Amino acid sequence: MKKNFKGLTQDELTRFFEELGQKPYRCKQVLNWLYKKSAASFDEMTDLPADLREVLNRTAYISNLDLLQTQASSDGTLKFLFGLEDGESIESVLIPNVRGGNKFTLCISSQVGCALGCAFCATGRLGIRRSLRSYEIADQVTAVGRIVKSLSASPAGEGRKGLDPHKDDREISNIVFMGMGEPLNNFRNVVVALRIFTELMGFSKRKIAVSTAGVVPKIYELAEKAPEVNLAVSLNATTDEIRNKIMPVNRIYPLKDLMKACREYPLSPRRRITFEYVLFDGINDSEEDALRLIKLLRGIRSIVNLIPYNPSSPCLQNTLMLRTPSEKKILQFQSVLHKAGVIAIIRKSMGSDISAACGQLKAGYAVNSEQ
Numbered sequence: 305m306k307k308n309f310k311g312l313t314q315d316e317l318t319r320f321f322e323e324l325g326q327k328p329y330r331c332k333q334v335l336n337w338l339y340k341k342s343a344a345s346f347d348e349m350t351d352l353p354a355d356l357r358e359v360l361n362r363t364a365y366i367s368n369l370d371l372l373q374t375q376a377s378s379d380g381t382l383k384f385l386f387g388l389e390d391g392e393s394i395e396s397v398l399i400p401n402v403r404g405g406n407k408f409t410l411c412i413s414s415q416v417g418c419a420l421g422c423a424f425c426a427t428g429r430l431g432i433r434r435s436l437r438s439y440e441i442a443d444q445v446t447a448v449g450r451i452v453k454s455l456s457a458s459p460a461g462e463g464r465k466g467l468d469p470h471k472d473d474r475e476i477s478n479i480v481f482m483g484m485g486e487p488l489n490n491f492r493n494v495v496v497a498l499r500i501f502t503e504l505m506g507f508s509k510r511k512i513a514v515s516t517a518g519v520v521p522k523i524y525e526l527a528e529k530a531p532e533v534n535l536a537v538s539l540n541a542t543t544d545e546i547r548n549k550i551m552p553v554n555r556i557y558p559l560k561d562l563m564k565a566c567r568e569y570p571l572s573p574r575r576r577i578t579f580e581y582v583l584f585d586g587i588n589d590s591e592e593d594a595l596r597l598i599k600l601l602r603g604i605r606s607i608v609n610l611i612p613y614n615p616s617s618p619c620l621q622n623t624l625m626l627r628t629p630s631e632k633k634i635l636q637f638q639s640v641l642h643k644a645g646v647i648a649i650i651r652k653s654m655g656s657d658i659s660a661a662c663g664q665l666k667a668g669y670a671v672n673s674e675q
């Protein structure tokens with residue numbers, strides 16, 4: 305049976321080349337092609353001898369995600385639907401960086417579906433279908449990296465705000481684990497993918513963020529296994545009562561434990577934990593909530609992203625009747641935080657017209673209307 309090169313560890317790959325009687329640098333060359341130059345086939349690896357490429361084609365293969373669909377938002381966001389080898393599918397979202405130019409943030413998925421069932425999230429409605437393998441996580445960056453390079457030539461790239469088609473420096477600058485799935489529930493594969501990003505693709509750890517709904521024991525483990533990677537916590541409530549309702553994971557890891565893990569999370573100087581706070585009208589957007597949030601964040605170097613709730617689709621309205629607060633209430637909430645010295649930024653949801661915004665990803669799967 306042919307071996308999937310991307311499914312092999314570096315040690316296994318080194319052994320593979322040893323067994324073929326090849327010098328160790330051949331392994332490095334292939335890794336370079338796979339992860340730096342995003343090669344999709346051995347035939348692209350032109351600095352390998354032709355007879356070696358032929359042997360590789362006979363004995364191994366390079367798995368690639370199958371791009372099934374691309375959707376372009378009016379704000380320049382692109383959403384990709386990728387098919388996996390077993391017929392499952394995932395979505396990744398490419399967001400132009402705020403300052404424009406040719407840099408992009410890629411929001412990647414870590415699971416097909418998600419077991420955590422947050423009330424505001426389309427992915428949660430799917431339940432968990434399976435976790436992604438490390439190379440399926442990394443392949444999202446490889447596949448979209450190739451697309452980014454060709455953006456000026458594609459219809460979606462033309463006229464994009466800030467994109468300079470005359471410069472050849474288009475690239476993914478940041479990676480965030482905020483797509484489908486809870487990354488810390490697929491811990492081993494996420495850690496391997498993080499190593500691929502930093503050791504093989506050359507991303508700085510500072511440019512990568514892992515976002516969790518609050519799987520507390522794994523937050524401690526992340527600090528050990530992937531130090532320096534940015535931590536983001538999807539908080540969304542200031543009392544256990546409300547958080548239990550909108551984020552069932554809170555019943556296992558309540559706020560007290562979550563905030564303790566954040567307080568103990570080792571941060572290098574000038575680094576902060578990002579807290580995402582989706583604002584729901586009448587549920588978590590009162591002045592009391594803002595005051596409680598200030599208290600919760602005490603002793604944690606933090607930045608709060610205030611995200612006005614994005615109704616995913618009419619079928620996702622559940623018994624909680626989640627609604628977006630008025631602009632006035634959002635600004636009031638922010639102002640209370642600012643007065644207490646908490647950095648709080650109102651984040652405009654990108655890609656909501658193509659269901660690519662926070663909580664809207666479902667990779668074309670049907671979701672239940674009631675839960």
Ligand code: SF4
Nearest residue numbers: 418422425428485517
């Ligand atoms: S918000 Fe994140 S953790 Fe919650 S259900 Fe959606 S994907 Fe899972």
